[in-house]
Amino acid sequence: MDDETAVGAVLVATQLKRFREVCEVAGPIEPRFDGATKHVLLADDRAFLFPRNHTIVGQLERECDVYATVDHPLVSRLLGRWDDPAISPYPFFAVTRLRGSVPGDLSPERLEAVAGQLGAALAACHDISLERVPPRLWANPWSEPPAAPPTAAECYTPLRDLGVAEQVAPLVGPAARTTLLDALETVDAMDPVLAHSDLYERHLLLDASGTLAGILDWGFGGVLSPLVDFTCCQWDSASWAAERSYGDLRRHLWTAYAERRSAPLPSWNQVHLALTAFDIVALAPETQSHYYWQKSAEWQATRRAAAQACLQELLA
Template sequence: MDDEQAVAAVLVAPQLKRFREICEVDGPIEPRFDGSTKHVLLAGDRAFLFPRNHTIVTQLERECDVYATSDHPTVPKLLGRWNEPAISPYPFFAVTRLPGSTPGDLSSEHLRVLARQLGAALAACHDLSLERVPRPLWANAWSEPPMAPPTAGDCYTPLRELGGAEQLVKSAAPSIGPAARTTLLDALEAVDAMDPVLAHGDLYENHLLLDESGTLTGILDWGFGGVLSPLVDFTCSQWDSASWAAERSYGELRRYLWTAYADHRSAPLPTWDQVHLALTMFDIAALAPETETHYYWQKSAEWQAARRAAARDCLQALLE
C-alpha cells in the first residue's frame, strides 16, 4: 500500500481534498500510525496530529499546550489548530517536524552518550519559567489542575505516590540500621523538595529522535507533560529492557542523565548520591509485587524481580 492509500485510514478522499485546501498541503503526505494515541501525517516541514478517538482529544490538546509553551529546539512548536468537521470530527493540530528517527538498540557507549545529551536537554526544558505555563498543565494528566501553580510540597512526585519519604524509609527499616535510616530519609526529603518544572512525564526511547550522527534532535509526545517534580523524568521506568541491559552497572543510565542535567540546570539540586538513593528506593517500592502503579507495567514479572533484587543490593551498598 502506498502512502496516499494509507492516508485514507485517517482522511477519505473528500476529507483529504479539504485538508489540502485548508492546511495548504500540496506535496506528498507520509502517514505514521504506530502511536497509541494519535495518527500523524507528515507533510514537508510539518507534522499534523489527529487524535485516534474522542477519548484522546484532551490529552492531545494538553500535548499541544506544551508545544505552544516550550521554546527548546528539541521540542516541537505548535503551528496551528483546526476544528473542521468536514476534515475530522475532532480538532487536529500542526507542529514543526523535527529531523531524525527513534533510536535502535543502544550499546553501552551509545546509551551513555544519549543519556548525557538528554540530561542537558531536560535541564534547558525544566528551566522554563512556570509563569509561562497555562493552568491546564499545572497538574498531571489524570488530575484536575489546582487554582494556583503547584509548589514542591503539593506537586505530583513519584516518591509521594509510593507513600512518601517516611513510609519508604519505614519499609526499608528492617534491613538497615538507625544511621542508615537517617541518611535515606534525608536523601528522600531532599529529592522530594525539588521545585516543580514543566516535565515530560513519559520519557523513553520511542519519544526521542536522533540524527544519523547520534545527536539528539527531538523529544516528542508530551501528552503526559505537566508541572511536576523533575524526578518524573528520571525514573526511566518506561525505557525498554534492551536499554536497561546496556547498563554496565545498576543506575548507570540515571547517573549519566542526572549528572548532565545537574551540570546544566540553573536551580539548586540535590546531589547525585541523594538522587541515586531515592531512585533506588523508588525501584524497590515500585517493583514490589503488592504495589499497583503504572511504573514498569510493561515489564515481565521475571524482569521486575531481577531489577528489584539489584536495587536492594545497591541500597545495601550505598548505606554501608
C-alpha cells in the same frame, strides 16, 4: 500499500482534498499509525496530529499546550489548530516536524553520549518559568489542575505517590535510616517543573550521526517533580533497559542535567539513593501503579534485587 492510500485510514478522499486546501499541503504525506493516542500525518515541514477518538482530545490539547510553551530545538513548536468537521470530527493540530529515527540498542559509549544530550535538553525545558505554563498543565493528566501552580509540597512526585519513605525506612538500621530519609526529603523538595513524564527511547529521535534530534510525545507532560523524568521505568530496548551497571542511565542523565540547571539541586548520591528506594517499592509484587507495567515479572524481580543490593551498598 502506498502512503497516499494509507492516509485514507485518517482522511477519506473528500476530507483529504479539503485538508490539503485548508492546511496548504501540496506535497507527499507520510502517515504514522503507531501512536497510542493519535494518528500523525507528516508533510515536508510539519506534523499534523489527529486524536484517535473523542476521549483523546483533551490529552492532545495538553500536548500541544506544551509545544506552545517550550522553546527548544529538540521539541516541536505548535503551528496551528483547526476545528473543521469537513476534515475531522475532532480538532487537529500542526507542529514543526523533527527528523530522525528512534534509537535502537546503543553501545555503552553512545548510550552515555545520548543520555548526556537528553539530560542537557531536559535541564533547559525544566528551567522554563511556571508563569508561562498554561493552567491545564499545572497537574498530571489524571488530576484536576489546582488554582495556582503547585509548590514542591503540592505537586505530583513518584516518591510521595508510592509512600517510598514509609515503606523502605523500616528495612534499614537507625543510622542508615537517617541518611535515607534525609535524601528522600531533599529530593522530594525539588521545585516543580514542566516535565515530560513519559520518557523512553520510543519518544526520542536521533539524526544520522547518532546525535539526539528530538524529544517527542509530551502528552503526559505537566507541572510535576523533576524526578518523574529520571525514574527510567519505560526504557525497553536491551542497551537502555538492562543497564550493564545498575543506575548508569540515570547517572548519565542526572550529571548532564545538574550541570545545566539554574536551580539548586540535590547531589547525585542523594538522587541515586532516592531512586534506588523508589525501585524497591515500585517493583514490589503488591504495588499497584503504572510504573513498569510493561515489564515481565522476571525483569522486575531482577531489577528489584539489584536495587536492594545497591541500597545496601549506598548505606554501608
